[in-house]
Amino acid sequence: xxxxxxxxxxxxxxxxxxxxxxxxxxxxxxxxxxxxxxxxxxxxxxxxxxxxxxxxxxxxxxxxxxxxxxxxxxxxxxxxxxxxxxxxxxxxxxxxxxxxxxxxxxxxxxxxxxxxxxxxxxxxxxxxxxxxxxxxxxxxxxxxxxxxxxxxxxxxxxxxxxxxxxxxxxxxxxxxxxxxxxxxxxxxxxxxxxxxxxxxxxxxxxxxxxxxxxxxxxxxxxxxxxxxxxxxxxxxxxxxxxxxxxxxxxxxxxxxxxxxxxxxxxxxxxx
Amino acid sequence: xxxxxxxxxxxxxxxxxxxxxxxxxxxxxxxxxxxxxxxxxxxxxxxxxxxxxxxxxxxxxxxxxxxxxxxxxxxxxxxxxxxxxxxxxxxxxxxxxxxxxxxxxxxxxxxxxxxxxxxxxxxxxxxxxxxxxxxxxxxxxxxxxxxxxxxxxxxxxxxxxxxxxxxxxxxxxxxxxxxxxxxxxxxxxxxxxxxxxxxxxxxxxxxxxxxxxxxxxxxxxxxxxxxxxxxxxxxxxxxxxxxxxxxxxxxxxxxxxxxxxxxxxxxxxxxxxxxxxxxxxxxxxxxxxxxxxxxxxxxxxxxxxxxxxxxxxxxxxxxxxxxxxxxxxxxxxxxxxxxxxxxxxxxxxxxxxxxxxxxxxxxxxxxxxxxxxxxxxxxxxxxxxxxxxxxxxxxxxxxxxx
Numbered sequence: 001x002x003x004x005x006x007x008x009x010x011x012x013x014x015x016x017x018x019x020x021x022x023x024x025x026x027x028x029x030x031x032x033x034x035x036x037x038x039x040x041x042x043x044x045x046x047x048x049x050x051x052x053x054x055x056x057x058x059x060x061x062x063x064x065x066x067x068x069x070x071x072x073x074x075x076x077x078x079x080x081x082x083x084x085x086x087x088x089x090x091x092x093x094x095x096x097x098x099x100x101x102x103x104x105x106x107x108x109x110x111x112x113x114x115x116x117x118x119x120x121x122x123x124x125x126x127x128x129x130x131x132x133x134x135x136x137x138x139x140x141x142x143x144x145x146x147x148x149x150x151x152x153x154x155x156x157x158x159x160x161x162x163x164x165x166x167x168x169x170x171x172x173x174x175x176x177x178x179x180x181x182x183x184x185x186x187x188x189x190x191x192x193x194x195x196x197x198x199x200x201x202x203x204x205x206x207x208x209x210x211x212x213x214x215x216x217x218x219x220x221x222x223x224x225x226x227x228x229x230x231x232x233x234x235x236x237x238x239x240x241x242x243x244x245x246x247x248x249x250x251x252x253x254x255x256x257x258x259x260x261x262x263x264x265x266x267x268x269x270x271x
Numbered sequence: 272x273x274x275x276x277x278x279x280x281x282x283x284x285x286x287x288x289x290x291x292x293x294x295x296x297x298x299x300x301x302x303x304x305x306x307x308x309x310x311x312x313x314x315x316x317x318x319x320x321x322x323x324x325x326x327x328x329x330x331x332x333x334x335x336x337x338x339x340x341x342x343x344x345x346x347x348x349x350x351x352x353x354x355x356x357x358x359x360x361x362x363x364x365x366x367x368x369x370x371x372x373x374x375x376x377x378x379x380x381x382x383x384x385x386x387x388x389x390x391x392x393x394x395x396x397x398x399x400x401x402x403x404x405x406x407x408x409x410x411x412x413x414x415x416x417x418x419x420x421x422x423x424x425x426x427x428x429x430x431x432x433x434x435x436x437x438x439x440x441x442x443x444x445x446x447x448x449x450x451x452x453x454x455x456x457x458x459x460x461x462x463x464x465x466x467x468x469x470x471x472x473x474x475x476x477x478x479x480x481x482x483x484x485x486x487x488x489x490x491x492x493x494x495x496x497x498x499x500x501x502x503x504x505x506x507x508x509x510x511x512x513x514x515x516x517x518x519x520x521x522x523x524x525x526x527x528x529x530x531x532x533x534x535x536x537x538x539x540x541x542x543x544x545x546x547x548x549x550x551x552x553x554x555x556x557x558x559x560x561x562x563x564x565x566x567x568x569x570x571x572x573x574x575x576x577x578x579x580x581x582x583x584x585x586x587x588x589x590x591x592x593x594x595x596x597x598x599x600x601x602x603x604x605x606x607x608x609x610x611x612x613x614x615x616x617x618x619x620x621x622x623x624x625x626x627x628x629x630x631x632x633x634x635x636x637x638x639x640x641x642x643x644x645x646x647x648x649x650x651x652x653x654x655x656x657x658x659x660x661x662x663x664x665x666x667x668x669x670x671x672x673x
Binding site: 066069071072091092095096098099100104106110112114115123124126127128129171175 | 589666
């Protein structure tokens, strides 16, 4: 099943699977017609992996991501997150998983237009019950990590596409998730901005966060450690990259992200 | 997400669309203000009527000539045959009714009163000295006429404040002579001010001994009304029964007169004003209802407009109940802010309305708290459907919504 850890990801990080799906099927009913978006997908992703999911439109990759993100439920099959069956969680537990363990990055950024960058980044912390001052502190730190320290009070409409996506990444990071799920995060960006975004994802991954990324773009997929290809609701290929592309990044990025990771738990507890 | 956070989010969303929020609130403001004003008018009318009736005196039973005893049909001033009650009946009540304290007869008639070269149209009220205690009247200066004056049909009068102002231009009238018809009356006292009572202004009257009026002015032996005062509130029923049996025995029938209890009159009048208040409040509530529907309409639009936001919030960890609360709080904040403004507008409006109508302004705590709770309820009731619709949205579909 080719779910082995990549060469540098590692046995070091242990054999614990973060995500394990077994024979997932998802059937949409449109009127009387049934459309199978997933037709039996099994996959295991270990902690610290960086997986790119590729496939043409309608291959089921977005549906798959929604299920991984606990936003959608499969029609059949099982999904275990940290060896706990997601199908047995209720609404509150699912919300908690989405809030604390998973960070989402969307193709269209999905920032709230009436809130400034910092307030957008704070959103998930509100649902975590973090007090206001701590929230602001964590949001500023997350925005600093993605290089937007000087854009805290800008509304999304005052930011470029690449900057908006970095705000969205800061929002996904601010809760210090275990997994970041990104659905075509570079789809609306030019190549240069896209590479900057991938540099952040690689730095995140190096800090220990599991990254799963959906993309159309073969070049973007080369930044991952492993590529899983979908076609017609099935996995048709699963390869571990022996030589991946490394995006150039400033060393300070790692330090900032590391600082974010270390600080968060304490700050949240302190708050 | 705690309540404070919810209110903060709601306020930010409300202020982000000021025009729309303002217009939505206007519906609630008008509704609440209308309820406040209408209830205040109703209560003001009620107070006015009650105080007028209470000003008659306390623990009063009013005996009038008449053929019917239907409640409410003849509260004041409507008569059957005038020629039924005489001073003998007054005496009979005094003698035969142990539960009755003071008894006073009354005849009153509009007439022309002259002083020097000026004259006015006023009421001549003929009675006995007991009238003072029965009607709880006071004498401001001089004295009331005495039993002796009644026995001798003395040509004396006590004048009300209104008469002094009009006839004597405010000068001291004691010792002066008035003319009623051809009868000269010497002023011996001035009544304390009482104001409106029932249908008449008791200040605009002169008071004379009943015998003087019967013999010298009106030429009659009958009296129009007998006021009987029970010893206390508890003996009212007993006094009523005693008067009925005493008079029925003398007059041969219970149809020749009727006895009206002051509490009955008050109760009947209050029933009327209560219905009046309810009616007004009911009409005003319709506008509050319309305001509430406006809130619901805007909340439904808001939920649809913010479908993606809802999807996003769910993806970021909002529970169904968090989303539900967010929209519910928003709708409650809209209506409560509208309600508070409406109460302020309504209180100001009812003061103006009271001044125009000449009633006491009656903005009671209840008349403020009730619409406040009402607007809260409107926010909850009309917010719950849009909010639950928002809460139930499927995050995947909501995120895909364009």
